[in-house]
Structure formats: structure tokens, C-alpha cells
Amino acid sequence: MTMPGLAYLPATLxxxxxxxxxxxxxxxxxxxxxxxxxxxxxxxVRMAVALLFTLIGVAGLFFLLNAEFLAAVQLVVYxxxxxxxxIFGVMLTSNSPFARQPASRGEVVLAVxxxxxxxxxxxxxxxxxxxxxxxxxxxxxxxxxxATSRLGVALLGEYLLPFELVSVLLLAVMIGAAYLARAxx
Amino acid sequence: MAFSTPIALLPLSLxxxxxxxxxxxxxxxxxQVGLPLNRxxxxxxxxxxxATVFIGVVSLTALLGIWGERxxxxxIQSRHGPNRVGPVGLLQSIADGVKLxxxxxxxxGVADKPLFRLAPYxxxxxxxxxxxxxxxxxxxxFEPRLGAGVFWILAILSVEVxxxxxxxxxxxxxxxxxxxxxxxxxxxxxEIPLGLSIVTAVLAAGTLNLVDLGHLQAGGLHTWIxxxxxxxxxxxxxxxxxxxxxxxxxxxxxxxxESELVAGYHTEYSGLRFSFFxxxxxxxxxxxxxxQVALFLGGWNDPFGLIGYYHHRFLHxxxxxxxxxxxxxxxxGVAVFLLKCTILIYVQMWIRWTLPRPRIDQVLYACIKVxxxxxxxxxxxxxxxxxxxxxxxxxxxxDYQPFAWSTWQTARGALITQGVLAVLxxxxxxxxVIWVLRAFASGRGIRKRLTDPAxxxxxxxxxxxxxxxxxxxxx
Numbered sequence: 001m002t003m004p005g006l007a008y009l010p011a012t013l014x015x016x017x018x019x020x021x022x023x024x025x026x027x028x029x030x031x032x033x034x035x036x037x038x039x040x041x042x043x044x045v046r047m048a049v050a051l052l053f054t055l056i057g058v059a060g061l062f063f064l065l066n067a068e069f070l071a072a073v074q075l076v077v078y079x080x081x082x083x084x085x086x087i088f089g090v091m092l093t094s095n096s097p098f099a100r101q102p103a104s105r106g107e108v109v110l111a112v113x114x115x116x117x118x119x120x121x122x123x124x125x126x127x128x129x130x131x132x133x134x135x136x137x138x139x140x141x142x143x144x145x146x147a148t149s150r151l152g153v154a155l156l157g158e159y160l161l162p163f164e165l166v167s168v169l170l171l172a173v174m175i176g177a178a179y180l181a182r183a184x185x
Numbered sequence: 186m187a188f189s190t191p192i193a194l195l196p197l198s199l200x201x202x203x204x205x206x207x208x209x210x211x212x213x214x215x216x217q218v219g220l221p222l223n224r225x226x227x228x229x230x231x232x233x234x235x236a237t238v239f240i241g242v243v244s245l246t247a248l249l250g251i252w253g254e255r256x257x258x259x260x261i262q263s264r265h266g267p268n269r270v271g272p273v274g275l276l277q278s279i280a281d282g283v284k285l286x287x288x289x290x291x292x293x294g295v296a297d298k299p300l301f302r303l304a305p306y307x308x309x310x311x312x313x314x315x316x317x318x319x320x321x322x323x324x325x326x327f328e329p330r331l332g333a334g335v336f337w338i339l340a341i342l343s344v345e346v347x348x349x350x351x352x353x354x355x356x357x358x359x360x361x362x363x364x365x366x367x368x369x370x371x372x373x374x375x376e377i378p379l380g381l382s383i384v385t386a387v388l389a390a391g392t393l394n395l396v397d398l399g400h401l402q403a404g405g406l407h408t409w410i411x412x413x414x415x416x417x418x419x420x421x422x423x424x425x426x427x428x429x430x431x432x433x434x435x436x437x438x439x440x441x442x443e444s445e446l447v448a449g450y451h452t453e454y455s456g457l458r459f460s461f462f463x464x465x466x467x468x469x470x471x472x473x474x475x476x477q478v479a480l481f482l483g484g485w486n487d488p489f490g491l492i493g494y495y496h497h498r499f500l501h502x503x504x505x506x507x508x509x510x511x512x513x514x515x516x517x518g519v520a521v522f523l524l525k526c527t528i529l530i531y532v533q534m535w536i537r538w539t540l541p542r543p544r545i546d547q548v549l550y551a552c553i554k555v556x557x558x559x560x561x562x563x564x565x566x567x568x569x570x571x572x573x574x575x576x577x578x579x580x581x582x583x584d585y586q587p588f589a590w591s592t593w594q595t596a597r598g599a600l601i602t603q604g605v606l607a608v609l610x611x612x613x614x615x616x617x618v619i620w621v622l623r624a625f626a627s628g629r630g631i632r633k634r635l636t637d638p639a640x641x642x643x644x645x646x647x648x649x650x651x652x653x654x655x656x657x658x659x660x
Contacts, residue, residue: 072340080343
């Protein structure tokens with residue numbers, strides 16, 4: 001199987017995983033490091049900035065996997081929407097200019113327990129996941145040329161019902177938010 | 186796991202996987218120079234390209250944009266604008282840049298220093314990265330295989346807002362925070378009509394890839410997506426308004442409205458960090474205009490479809506690919522693309538200096554109660570239109586014979602609509618051009634009268650004296 005994007009490169013070099021590995025570690029360090037930053041920081045806006053870099057790192061990993069549409073969605077939804085709303089909420093609600101959020105002992109224990117459970121789940125799931133394997137020399141399962149259009153067809157074809165259910169859920173959330181935010185008479 | 190440009194993190198997914206001849210500028214260039222093309226030279230070339238061409242282009246765009254803005258402002262306010270440094274003041278921006286470089290880099294004592302320092306980069310870098318996806322010509326795109334191109338640029342630009350909000354927040358200054366909050370509301374609300382109008386155009390086109398979009402519109406004026414159906418024409422204007430708002434351009438410049446908030450979110454910035462915000466704004470103007478050109482106005486194609494025709498001809502030359510011809514076509518495409526962007530940027534400046542600024546509630550009203558329903562209706566209309574009046578896939582001459590009877594039979598409605606809309610659009614453009622020319626002419630007349638006033642010509646005969654018996658008659 002030839003690498004689609006590198007059709008003009010010699011096959012041996014196109015298959016070379018070295019720069020991919022380098023790039024993966026770069027992105028992994030960015031993602032993981034800033035994720036640690038979120039946890040360590042006590043200033044809520046700095047946490048948001050660290051979250052920004054985590055999200056960008058994850059988007060980069062999606063790009064590395066050739067899932068460009070997913071990466072763009074990641075940026076639009078989380079960076080352009082959620083993160084801005086978080087910062088906006090902080091600006092509107094905090095009393096002091098640089099609000100600090102000290103965690104209580106119970107919260108720390110709960111967070112550690114949750115993190116351990118999640119990590120264990122991921123580690124246990126890895127051997128069973130159909131992951132691309134480099135060691136065998138096989139190319140990873142690359143998305144087809146028109147990944148975006150195939151995604152659209154799948155969402156509005158095979159997975160129409162879940163898609164519509166999620167839409168209805170979002171609509172309900174929106175109506176609920178409007179109800180909560182309405183002017184009191 | 187394939188990529189050739191790790192610096193930009195661009196993915197590669199081959200959009201056309203057929204046996205059609207393909208001309209790739211980079212391998213051809215390497216071949217001409219005699220360099221071997223492998224991953225490392227490829228990456229090196231990418232780095233070189235970004236470091237020289239792209240940084241140069243972005244800086245030049247910003248410098249010329251700032252100069253142009255001041256010239257346009259001067260013209261609209263009946264003054265000269267910059268005219269001392271260099272010919273017609275062209276070097277004024279460079280002089281200002283040197284001034285900004287030599288200024289002290291100040292940060293308020295109460296600011297959140299790391300975030301304060303970081304914010305300008307967060308505002309500037311996304312705009313710069315977005316340049317990498319722009320299709321300047323058929324082969325003049327940094328990454329032509331970017332499948333989700335339009336969407337990807339939108340995603341990248343949404344990072345810019347964070348920079349602006351952080352700048353306002355980290356300054357710890359109430360004007361800056363007000364500016365940042367306005368920016369947040371404005372961006373979050375105007376992103377929706379912006380996205381929906383883009384989706385309307387994408388619906389008519391059927392692809393998100395910016396280079397494919399350009400090839401789709403290669404058949405002359407009537408194949409431009411803006412003339413595909415009336416709803417896309419409406420979306421064109423919705424996009425323009427929303428892009429002004431999302432780029433903080435007047436009349437939507439509330440985040441930095443000078444008369445209310447000192448300078449808004451960049452009140453506390455000075456020197457080079459301030460200039461990053463300035464650069465981001467002017468480069469952002471170019472980016473939104475470039476998306477509009479690529480998505481609605483035919484991209485690099487001229488109104489007569491000549492570029493598309495010659496590109497096809499040189500690529501399918503029976504004697505092999507005509508590389509030099511293709512390069513000439515590409516350069517012509519770049520010129521056309523830049524010209525269209527310049528026209529749109531001029532309109533943005535024109536609007537800035539002629540419209541007053543609304544209040545923030547009016548801005549949000551315009552978005553949520555006017556533009557948002559309008560763009561929803563346009564999207565729905567475009568979807569129904571595409572369902573009922575299908576056009577022909579592809580481009581005239583290249584994929585089908587435009588004047589053949591079968592073409593007429595299959596796509597009658599679509600062709601008539603496109604033709605009528607194209608004629609209407611051309612008439613509208615012509616009307617605007619004539620109007621502008623007349624305004625220039627009358628302005629010139631007025632200026633001439635003001636600078637060189639004609640002597641007040643006294644009436645040659647003395648005013649008629651009242652009749653002698655007037656007073657007596659009144660009395």
C-alpha cells in the first residue's frame with residue numbers, strides 16, 4: 001500500500017516512521033505536559049490556557065492519524081466554543097481578578113481515584129483494540145481519500161438515528177438553558 | 186500516517202485518486218534544481234517556504250493593509266493620509282514598525298505576566314497558520330490535499346479569539362476586560378451565521394477542499410459558486426457581514442472601540458506585542474477575504490474561465506505536461522486571487538470609515554435575530570434547491586460541452602439560474618463601479634473648487650434700486 005499523500009516520495013522514505021514517531025512524541029509531550037499543567041495550576045484562567053494547549057495537542061494527534069476533519073471539529077467545538085465559554089464564565093463570575101481554586105482533600109482523593117480507574121481501563125483495553133501495528137511493517141488503516149464526505153454519508157446514513165437523538169438532546173439542553181436564563185416575571 | 190509537512194501538522198488525504206495527469210510544483214522544482222526529493226529535503230523545503238515566503242507574504246499583507254487603510258481613510262475624510270515616507274507614503278508602515286520595535290516592552294505591574302506575554306502570540310499565530318491552507322493558484326497551495334480545508338481554516342481562526350480574550354483578561358484593566366468580554370460574545374454569536382453561510386456555499390459546491398473548490402469554479406463567471414443559486418448569493422452577503430464581525434472590523438469593532446474603551450483589549454500593550462495584534466487584524470482581513478474569494482468568487486479563476494481552460498490544456502497536452510505554461514497559469518491565478526482579495530479588503534475599509542458603530546446589544550440583536558434566522562433559511566433553501574434543480578457535476582469544457590443539447594436538457598433550470606444570477610451580479614458590480622467612479626469624479630470636482638476657488642464674479646449690473654416711491658407706498 002502506498003502512502004497517499006506522499007505519492008511523489010520514494011517508497012522507502014515514505015514508509016519511514018521516524019519523523020512520525022518524533023512528531024508523535026512532540027505532540028504527546030505537549031498534550032500530557034499541559035494536562036499536568038491544568039491539574040497543578042491553581043489559577044483558573046491559567047488552567048484554561050493549559051487546557052487550550054491540551055486540546056491543540058489532541059487536535060495535532062488527530063492530524064497525525066489523518067483524521068483532519070475530526071481535528072478541525074476538535075478545535076472548533078472545544079477551543080472555539082467550550083473554552084471561550086469557560087473563560088467567559090470565569091470573567092463574569094469571579095470576585096477577585098485572578099481567582100484561585102484550592103481543591104479540598106476529599107476532591108483530591110476523588111480525582112485520584114477517578115484517574116486511576118480511567119487509566120486502568122485504558123491500559124486494560126489497549127491489548128484488545130484493533131490498533132495499527134508498526135512492528136509488522138503493515139501500514140496503519142488510513143482513512144480513505146474522501147474521509148470527510150464518507151463521514152458525512154455515515155452520519156446521515158448508517159448512524160442517522162444516534163445522530164438525530166444527539167441533536168434532540170442538544171435541542172433539549174438549549175431549551176433548558178433558555179428556560180433557566182429567561183427573565184423572571 | 187502519511188504527511189509531508191510536519192511543521193504545519195497538515196494531514197494528507199489524496200482527493201483525486203485516478204490516473205489523471207497531476208502536476209506537482211514541488212517535485213518539479215526539485216527536479217529542475219537537481220535536488221533529490223526525500224522526506225528530509227521535503228521537510229526542509231517546507232520550513233524554508235514557511236520561513237521566507239509565508240512570513241514575507243503575511244508581513245507584506247499587513248504592512249500594505251495598514252498603509253491602504255490609512256490612505257482609504259484619508260480619501261474618505263478628504264485628507265491625504267500618509268504621504269511623507271517613501272513614494273505616496275508607502276514606507277510609512279515600515280517606519281512605524283521600526284518605531285514599535287524600538288519601544289519599551291511594558292507590562293502592567295498587576296498583570297498576569299506569563300499570560301500577558303503569551304496572548305499576542307496566540308492571536309497572531311493562528312492567522313499566520315491559516316495562510317498555509319489558502320489556494321493561491323491551481324498548484325500554488327501549500328497543502329492541496331487538505332480535505333477539510335474551509336472548515337480547517339475556521340477551526341484555526343477560532344484559536345485567535347482566545348488570544349484576544351486572554352490579552353484583555355491578563356491586562357487586569359477594566360477597559361481591556363470589557364473589550365475581551367465583548368469579543369467573546371461577538372465571536373461566539375457571529376461564528377454561527379458565518380459557519381452556516383459557509384455551509385450553504387459548500388452545499389452548492391459539494392467539497393470542503395479549497396483547491397477542489399477552485400477547480401469547480403474554473404468554467405467562467407456563471408460557474409462561480411456565488412451564482413449557483415439565489416440562496417448562495419444571499420449567503421455571500423451574510424458571510425461578509427459575519428466575517429466583519431468575527432474579525433472585529435468596524436462597524437463591529439466593539440472589542441477595541443477607541444471612543445469607549447481607550448483601546449479595548451490591547452489597551453495595556455505597547456511596542457512589538459501591540460504590533461502583533463495589529464498584524465493579526467490585517468492578516469485576518471486578508472484571510473476572511475481569501476475564504477470568501479475561494480468559496481464564493483471563483484478562487485483564482487478569472488471571469489472568462491481562461492485560467493481554468495489553459496490549466497486544463499497545459500495539463501492534458503498530448504506532448505506531455507507543459508510545465509512552464511502551467512507555471513504561467515499559476516502566476517496569473519495568484520494575481521487574480523490577490524486582486525479579488527484586495528477588492529474585498531477595500532470594501533471592508535470603505536465600510537469601516539463610512540458606518541457608525543452600533544451598541545453591543547444592537548450587534549447581538551443583528552446576529553441572533555436577523556443573521557441567524559436568515560442564514561438558516563438560506564441553508565434550507567439551498568438544500569431544497571440542490572435537491573430539485575440539480576446542476577451538472579464538473580466544469581464546462583473540461584467535463585462536459587456547455588452548448589450541447591444534452592447538457593441543456595439535463596441541467597436546464599440550473600443553467601438558466603446561473604446565467605441570470607451571473608448577469609444580475611455583473612450588473613450589480615457594474616453599477617457599484619459606475620457609482621464609485623461618479624463619486625470620485627464629483628469629489629475631484631469639489632476638491633478642485635476648494636483648492637482653486639473661482640473669483641467671486643460680481644454681478645455686472647448694479648442691483649436694481651428700489652423704486653423711489655417704495656417707502657411712501659408702504660407707509
